[in-house]
Amino acid sequence: MYINCHGDDFEDTELCILHNQLPNGNNLPYFDKIVELKEEAIRDKIEKNDFNFEHTNLFEVNFEGLHIEGNINFAGSYIYKDVNFENSHIMGDVIFDGSQIEGDVNFNLSQISGYVSFSRNYEISKISNIKGNVSIKGANINGGIFLREVNISGDIKFDNTDLGFVLRLDEAKIGGDVWFTSSNTGNFVDFSKITIEKNLYFDHSKIGRFASFTAAKIGLNVNFNSTFIENDLDFVGVKIGGSANFNDANKYANSLFKNVKSPIFKVSFNC
Numbered sequence: 001m002y003i004n005c006h007g008d009d010f011e012d013t014e015l016c017i018l019h020n021q022l023p024n025g026n027n028l029p030y031f032d033k034i035v036e037l038k039e040e041a042i043r044d045k046i047e048k049n050d051f052n053f054e055h056t057n058l059f060e061v062n063f064e065g066l067h068i069e070g071n072i073n074f075a076g077s078y079i080y081k082d083v084n085f086e087n088s089h090i091m092g093d094v095i096f097d098g099s100q101i102e103g104d105v106n107f108n109l110s111q112i113s114g115y116v117s118f119s120r121n122y123e124i125s126k127i128s129n130i131k132g133n134v135s136i137k138g139a140n141i142n143g144g145i146f147l148r149e150v151n152i153s154g155d156i157k158f159d160n161t162d163l164g165f166v167l168r169l170d171e172a173k174i175g176g177d178v179w180f181t182s183s184n185t186g187n188f189v190d191f192s193k194i195t196i197e198k199n200l201y202f203d204h205s206k207i208g209r210f211a212s213f214t215a216a217k218i219g220l221n222v223n224f225n226s227t228f229i230e231n232d233l234d235f236v237g238v239k240i241g242g243s244a245n246f247n248d249a250n251k252y253a254n255s256l257f258k259n260v261k262s263p264i265f266k267v268s269f270n271c
């Protein structure tokens with residue numbers, strides 16, 4: 001029994017259908033039945049405007065096109081497949097802190113009044129794991145994105161996205177590329193101690209007032225071509241496996257490029 005869970009116990013367990021784990025995938029007819037019951041229970045909760053899915057075990061989260069007045073909480077949840085918020089309108093926060101997602105995460109074209117978070121869940125001391133890719137294209141997220149200490153096996157692709165306030169990926173581990181192109185970070189960017197296995201792209205984006213990449217590790221190339229950098233960009237102690245490219249980046253204040261370890265470092269600011 002979970003605190004704040006109002007679901008009835010499922011069969012002879014002491015948990016509701018949403019908090020029960022998914023059965024072993026080999027047990028197919030039973031697995032399909034459980035998935036169906038979980039989907040039904042999610043629809044029931046949505047109808048009752050109950051968006052507390054903390055610690056649930058779900059097959060997938062498909063909230064495509066939904067309009068929700070308030071926060072949605074999936075903290076500590078397990079999701080067997082994808083998380084989809086494409087085209088959704090959320091008038092609050094979307095919280096996935098300390099969750100395990102086996103598939104992809106999609107926030108394309110979403111409009112979110114609050115923030116979106118996949119950070120460490122300090123309450124249960126658990127980081128978030130995303131096995132697939134994260135896609136946030138053409139979205140508008142007023143409160144920004146928190147991906148602190150997240151572990152993502154694939155790529156993160158932001159494109160044409162506006163973050164009103166903050167972009168935090170401090171201590172995140174990314175298996176693929178990080179794309180933040182033709183987008184707006186908001187005022188506060190923290191990529192300190194991030195590990196990116198492949199490339200980092202900030203091309204044609206606008207970076208707000210405070211941006212830290214301190215002690216970031218990037219396996220391949222770093223690209224800030226035609227990036228609009230409003231203020232300080234802290235690149236102290238960054239390790240880059242490939243080249244660092246800052247062609248036609250605007251620079252309005254001191255950038256700190258101390259102790260950068262990169263085989264090729266090309267900076268041609270246009271002040």
Ligand SMILES: [Zn+2]
Nearest residue numbers: 005007016019
């Ligand atoms: Zn429950």
